[in-house]
Amino acid sequence: MTPDESTPRRGRLTVYLGAAPGVGKTYAMLDEAHRRLSRGTDVVVGLVESHGRLATAAQLEGLEVLPRRVLVHRDSEFTELDVEAVLARSPQVVMVDELAHTNVPGSRHAKRWQDVHDLLDAGIDVVTTVNVQHLESLNDDVEAITGVKQRETVPDHVVRDADQIQLVDLPPEALRRRLAHGNVYRAEQIDASLTQYFRVGNLTALRELALLWLADRVDDALASYRRDHSISSPWPARERVVVAVTGGPEGDTLLRRGARIAQRAAGSELVAVHVLATDGLPSAPPARIAEQRRLVESLGGTFHTVVGEDVASGVVDFARGVNATMIVVGVSRRSRWREALRESNGTEIARLAGVIDVHLVTHERARSGRALPGRGSALSGPRRLGGWVAALVGPVLLTLVLSAMRDVVSLPTELMLFLALTVLVALIGGLWPAIVSAVIGFVLLNWFFTIPTGHLTIAEPENALALTVFVLVAAGVASVVDLAARRTAEAFRARAEASALAAASRSVLSGEDTAAALVARLRETFTLEAVALLARRGSSWDVLAADGNDPAVTPDGAQAVLVVDDDRVLALTGRVLPASDRRVLEAFASQLGVVLEHDRLRAQAEQARILGEADATRTALLAAVSHDLRTPLATIRASVDGLGLDLSESDRAVLVGTLADSTARLERLIDNLLDLSRLQTGSVRPVLRATSLEEVVPFAVEGYPLVVLDVPEDLPLVLTDPGLLERVLANLVSNAVRHAPAGRPVVVSAAVVGRGIVVRVVDDGPGIPDELKGHMFDAFQRLGDTTGNGLGLGLAVAEGLATAVGAEVAAEDTPGGGLTMLVTVPLAAS
Incomplete structure (x- = not known):
């Protein structure tokens, strides 16, 4: 088929x-x-x-x-x-x-x-x-x-x-x-x-x-x-103007010119792009980039930051990706002789753009001249200083030593020793000290050791070739040593970055890190003065997490800003970070976004759990109320109707007793419902004071004739709310009486145990199996009770009220059968 x-x-x-x-x-x-x-x-x-x-x-x-x-x-x-x-x-x-x-x-x-x-x-x-x-x-x-x-x-x-x-x-x-x-x-x-x-x-x-x-x-x-059709060349279906900004002061001029060009045609778009080059050159100050981002947004455009091998190819690739019709770029700030040595970005963009128009904009800083950005050295300051000292002093000292040994060594040996010195200088100080050492060595070898000595002329062509090869080999070896040092530093840096990101990823995936912890780790990793996580709230910003001294409270007050999502940013204060650091920072920002998303999902899950429990409570409440409240109401109504008939005094007394029992039962049900509602809404406000159990226990067992009290009169005072503790004991006694065998009393005793008094409510009823004891304090759990005399709220309300007054409720089996409820109440301070 x-x-x-x-x-x-x-x-x-x-x-x-x-x-x-x-x-x-x-x-x-x-x-x-x-x-x-x-x-x-x-x-x-x-x-x-x-x-x-x-x-x-x-x-x-x-x-x-x-x-x-x-x-x-x-x-x-x-x-x-x-x-x-x-x-x-x-x-x-x-x-x-x-x-x-x-x-x-x-x-x-x-x-x-x-x-x-x-x-x-x-x-x-x-x-x-x-x-x-x-x-x-x-x-x-x-x-x-x-x-x-x-x-x-x-x-x-x-x-x-x-x-x-x-x-x-x-x-x-x-x-x-x-x-x-x-x-x-x-x-x-x-x-x-x-x-x-x-x-x-x-x-x-x-x-x-x-x-x-x-x-x-x-x-x-x-x-x-x-x-779908793999068409990479732009189709000029809509005017889309891409402005290349470097973070320099001429960027404002370019953006305004690009906005005017875009406004000439209805439906045109203004897009600004800043390229973070991976060629090792330092990037523009982040604060300046942030200013130009705000300018683009005020002009109705969008700002994008991309990573590219160099600025020109990055701009052209981006323009092709967005189907741009024009690229606006500024005239180079380099002087003409420097531009002759290296093609300007504007010229290179025009060469690579193909069918995309390139609009070259002049500005007041055009051709003003600027130093070429240097590649940062991978060596420390002391090593570079030591390299320059060795480059200047080393050849002189070696010349003195070889002059004293003129009759022992020949020119080839002297060349090898000067070459070894150049390699040593390269190992210490890098490329340029080694080049200087090689040039000085060339001059000294020519003056002191090449015939005719004392002149900068060379009599033998072979010696001239040897000196030339010496300089070339010295320069080559110095370049290789310098490159190896750079690659080693980059490898260490990459390993450190990978280790930092791996640690952050592990902590984020395991749920260990909070946003505040990740912000602190970010500041520590990049040795910044302060880092703040800011959330947009209308026209102002809220600080969600911060670490360090005097963190920025708005993006405008930070030296660098990283976007976490549409509503949150990271504001960094301290040193200006190179472009290579920004890649890792953006990874940290992504991890922080994951943390915030996890927090949001956890909050939603917790809210869903609470709503689910509330919904289950409502469902159980409706199911229970529809039956258990209706039963006493029906009994009350039947009794009231019966009292209106012509009955004997004995029958009338029976109906009055039934009416009283049903009313009391209905009152208990409503009291439990109200107590459960107060507990769930957090409206229980206990007033704790030193209390004697004689004020509580007798009232809790009132109305139950088959209850035996064993409460000594000399018990110390407890710290509790008498009214709420009475409700706890009353619910436990009511539950025990309901499950005790007919004619068997329920025993209520009290004794000092440790730093509290334990009140025990003992019945000889059927008890509760061990597998059900974990649910005995849940609401609407009757645990096998089929009498229909309650909603299954007594133990749940008792446990909730006990917790509110600082007491603890537990259950254990009664020896010989039955259930014993233990209420531990803390002693009052003497």
Whole structure:
């Protein structure tokens, strides 16, 4: 079976997008239906809203219209798209009006666009309509323009992913004329519509929103086409101006010039790019780059930072990637003789740009001359100083030694010794001290050891060749030694960076590091004065985490700013960091973003857990209340009704007793519910004081005749809230009495144990299996109790109230069978 046969064909979606109501979307959709029908296509109308417009209703003639589904909601009948009927009919094409419509409750889906997706999945082509004000991303903009909040919206991706989008548009004046002629709304609605929603300004703004939104979609489609067909050369479909900024003072001039060029054509874009080169040259000050970023944003453009092997290739690659039509670059600040030695960035960009236009802008600092940035040495300062001392002093000392040994050594030996000295200087101080040492050695060898001595002339060609080879070999060896030193330093640095990033990644993935810990590690790793994590809050900034002395509280006060996400940045204060450090810093920023995302997800998970527990509590409460509260209420009502009858005194006494028992039971249930509510909302506020158990225990067991008290009178005072502790003991005693065998007493005793008093409530009932003891303090847990005399809240409330007063509740088995509840109350200070 071929892939086409095994995979069902998905239908094609065509959307008629209107700039405003009344532009003729539905009319155009039905006109499309007639054209397809004339070509032999099986077309049906699934749902069309004519809104009383005669021209639209006339378009339905000659088309097959499927019946709608009738739904009843709030005693009113509504009609909706009958998806099942369309699927059963299985046409090639179906017309479905108003894609953003919200379906009546009881429909197949909540939104009509979901119904459309079902039809597309079934292989049916769908033609539909939607107005720009119903696009979800534009909803706030439309409300700001028109003052009307659109309550029916459709996600942008639903329309953006359509196979074809047709814009249905009318000039504002033409639409207002159509409205005035009664072709859109009824006569009584015309005046209000013309003076409110359908003002010329509103219609113009909505029209622009529709055109811009559709232009973005077309731009995405063009980029996708170029990517799918491997087209790397730019297509100038839209004017897109890329301004190359280096962080120099001329950047402001370039950005303003680029903005003026972009403003010449409607829909043009201004894009600024700063290249972080990997050639080892120092980068621009981050504060200056931040200033130029703000300038670009104020001009309506976007700012991008990219990494490239060199500035010119990085700019051109970026321009090709964004399909730019022009690159704006400044005239080089180098002097002419330096530019003769090395091609300027502007010239190299023009050479590499190909079909992209390059606009070279002069400025006041052009040709002003500037020193070529030097490559930072991989050697420490003391080593470089030692190398220069060895380069200047070493050849002189070696010359003195060899002069004393003139009769012993020959010129080849002297050349080898001077070469060894040059290698030693290269090992100590690097390339340039070694070159100087080689030049000095060449002069000294020529003057003192090459015939004729005392002159800078060489008599023998062989000696001239030897000296020349000496200089070349010395320079080559020095270069190799210097390169090896640089590579070694880079390797150590790369290992340190990898180690730092690996440690950060491990801590982030394991969940050990918080944002504050990662900020502190960042400052320590890069030896910065201060690092602050800032979050945008309107026009101000909040400090989420900071480390170091005097951290910046706004991005403007920092020397470097790293973007973590759309709303958070890292503000760095201290030394100016080279471009190589920024790569690692950006990795740290990414890790910090992961930490913040983990924190957000953990917070959401915790909130979901709390909501889940609350929902489970509500569900259990409703289930329990519906039964357990109704039982005493029914008993009370029956007893009250019975008291109205002609009964004997004994029967009346029985009913009164039943009424009293049911009322007491209902009161206990309500008390437990209120206590549970107070515990869950955190509204329990205990007042702790020194209390005697004689004030608490007798009241807790009042009303239970089969309770034996064993509480000594000389017990010390406890620190508790008497009222809340009484509720704890009352719930435990009630639970024990309910489970104790008939006629068997419940024993309540108290004794000093350690630094507290333990109150024991002992019953001889069935007890609780060990596997259920872990859940005995959960709400609505009856643990095998089938008497129906409670909600299963007694132990949960007792444990919660005990915790509130600083006591502890535990359970253990009663010897011989049963359950013993232990309440440990702390002693009051003597």
